[in-house]
Amino acid sequence: MKSTIKRVSLAGVILLLAQSTIYAQFSLVGQVRTRTELRNGLGNLAPKNAPAAFFTSQRTRLTFGYKWDRVQFQTSIQDVRVWGQDASTINNADGNRLMVHEAWAEVTLANSADTTIKFKPIQNLSLKIGRQELVYDDVRLLGNLDWLQQGRRFDAALLKGQHMGWALDLGVGFNQNTDAFGTVGDNYTPGNVAALALSNKNVSLTIPAGFIPTAGKSGAPVLATPLSTNGQNQQFKSFQMAYLTHKFNQTKFSALFFKDDFQKYRTDSLGSAAAGYVYGRRYDVAGTNSRLTYGAMLTGQLGNTSSKLGKVQWQAFAYGQGGKDRDGLNIKKAYHYGGNIMFQKGLLSVGPGYEVLSGNDATTIQSGETSRFDPLYGTPHRHWGYMDYFYVGTGSPAGGLKDAFLKFKYANTRLTTTFDIHYFALAAPTYNKMTDAPVGALLSNKLGMEYDFVANYALNKFTNLEFGYSVMNGTNSLEYAKQGTMGEKNHIGTWSYLMINIRPDFLAAKPANK
Template identity: 40%
Template sequence: MNASNHLAMKKRVLQLLLLSGAGFILSAQTATAQVSFTGQIRTRTELRHGQGSLPAKDAKPNFFTNQRTRLNLGYTTDRLRFLISAQEVRVWGSDQSTISNLEGSKLFLHQAWGELILSDSSSIKVDNLSIKAGRQEIMYDDSRLLGNLDWLQQARRHDAVILKFSNKGWQADLGFAFNQNHGQDTPGKSGNIYQSIPAAPVAPGTNGIGMMYKSMQYGYFARNATFGRLSLLLFKDDFQKTQVQDGVLQYTEGVNSRVTLGGALFSKLSDNLRVNAAAYYQGNDDRLGNTLEAYNLTLDAAYTYGKLTTNPGFDWLSGNGKDTSGNVNHRFDPLYGTPHKFWGFMDYFYVADAFGTDGNPTRSPGLVDYFIRNRYVASDKLSASVDLHAFYAANSFAEGEVSPLRAGGAGRRLATEADLVLQYGLFKNVSMEAGYAIIFATDKLDILKAPATDKQNHGQWAYLMLNLTPDFLAKTEKGKQ
């Protein structure tokens, strides 16, 4: 079957699924059941000239429009929660949970999960005890380490099962995933060696990690109280071991396990002042089997005065220094979070594009980001934000082996970035957003991105986004939703 016929078949399956699913769910609706049928069309027209990496001297701006289209069917009863947004037959892990633009421009299943409610008023007397299984978004806290990456049109999802508990302000979740390339037990396809997804040149995961996890397990624990929210995360992801034979990467038996442990505090000191802090440690092994010792520290404060909120702070992510001969890796990887939210809208750091000496992520010097975010809410419909970042390397780093140093480079300062966003709600379920971002780079930043013979010292990016999120079952008033 060729690619066009395969895509046409998947579209027909999706249409049948949505029609039959909607009919079944609506016919099954009872007094105690809740049905949702929502959608989204999000178009984003972009002008890119150095978004993600500094442009070459002779590079021309890139102009295009991309679109996300979603249909979501939900069904909730006392014992079951259910959500599906598309249909395909697949084995868990057979396509990537990624932030790469090279994989995702296709029809695919974003979410399809069921959640069994185990708690009720007569037996298990807690606010919630449930098991959620299937393809799902996993989000905690501010989405720093685990988030749905909704800004990217493909977004992020995981194939997992989660045991969820909450009661009187306490929360505890236990999550598990096990990825496999296929579900067959035939000659040549037996065993549990996971060959990641997909093949080069697409790099799954964050920060150019280059492979999808084989399995993962985590525990998330949190407490809500008058002071705010305190959380603890223990996360382990396992990567299939690899070896290079005759210049070819091969996957072998066993896994290298990475462990991330830490916590976050989101405090409310007054109606106008909030202080947030987080600290995380990564240890055990990196995906290549090297000893891993890495850290992430962050602190920020947000003060609201009338319609204006200002939010200064800093992020510190450890990295590797000039000495690259050792087997200890100090590069912190922000797991499966939302880099676009934290380290500049230009996406130069900790996104799929590699960040390290000569574009080698294993030689990343880490990052220190001093920022101040400002948001002005003019009305219920209109808001504006201006974010400023000053980026520095957390360590001194080796000069490039391919990219030459331009004259004038000194110190660890990498770049200064400004991000501007204007949001306007046209009416219910329809909004528009316009943004502009610009980065001014020092000569040092050349060394940490993919090599090029001669680059410009700044990059720009502008976009205009229209977001429609209809609720097809909502009651209308005088012909308007």
């Protein structure tokens, strides 16, 4: 025990003696982020007379980084939990929520400024490999989902090149469940499943590898943990991507090609007549369903805050999807486009925007087809209302989405406040199939209005306080499109939160006293 203490003490002394070198090469950043929420209609309209939910969640994260001339390394470890969800004491069987969020290394292959590297055809080239965040543009299609306490990361390899002002990223990922001896083939079970499931006779049955239970014969998969945004029912098997960008004066151009492949499956069941059956999907079918997403974005700026008209920031984008979706449906004419503009004068900003995500036209869609655009692995919370009604874990309307919005912002040195107004509507005709509706009746396309207010105050260099309050004024169409009922939910949803974000940089030098 004494020798261990001596070794730890010696290591501490060495670290202190090498402090100046450590500051130059290492980074160590912590984060404690608590968010206290009052939910009464977040994500979906709440049942009538249902009590509001109230809780506090916390993310604790420690990020360690190292940088040398030709190598960068970073690992991020985090713990995510809701206050009180664990007993005050735990045993070994309880486990915890500690996980590796990031663990990657980036190796420089070419650098025109480094005379010791002989490879010169490209100015900068590097390979980044390991568990990492993919963050591009405005995190519309690829993002780290940082609003969610768990965040999002990918196990991937990324080849990054820069030359003459152009930047190109080429990425690949390939997922597998196990590397155990005896494993054959590369079929992938794309979800976390509980060890047991109840049969239709309420008997617990063991779930074998390669099988995901569903809610009934044709229901949604029953997973131990949600997979991602937009109510996804399976994780991709593999992906390949290319991202190209260049800045022309004050206008940035970017283009994205993203192909994700989903393991094919067949419907099956397990159990017996005596014990009952568990229905589900068996992932033992060779091959994948491949989906292609492609498009471009332009962002620009005119003037500055002191000019006569102020600073004008604008954005326009258009994307399409083709191939097959995760369930093998043929994707037909799926698209996402939009634009927005923001006028800033002094500390105030205001601007409108409009976006469309395609959906299924109930009057023309054929069996085996879909026209629903899926915004991939982005951060929906940032774009389609802070109350997370669309393209998050609760899914999205089959008829797609139109979003017309107006945003206001005030920002000074410490305080930033925003107020957003959204008008949501269906993008395609959707049948009303309630039993009391006439045959062929269509839903009204109006889904609702959402109002989002956020105030963020920088308490000090490492600490931010944020308060948010949102209201959803929904309609019968919203209730039906999201939950399949009418008149059973409270159409006024509210949500408020207080978030404290403490993010110290442990190796930052303290400013000298003046």
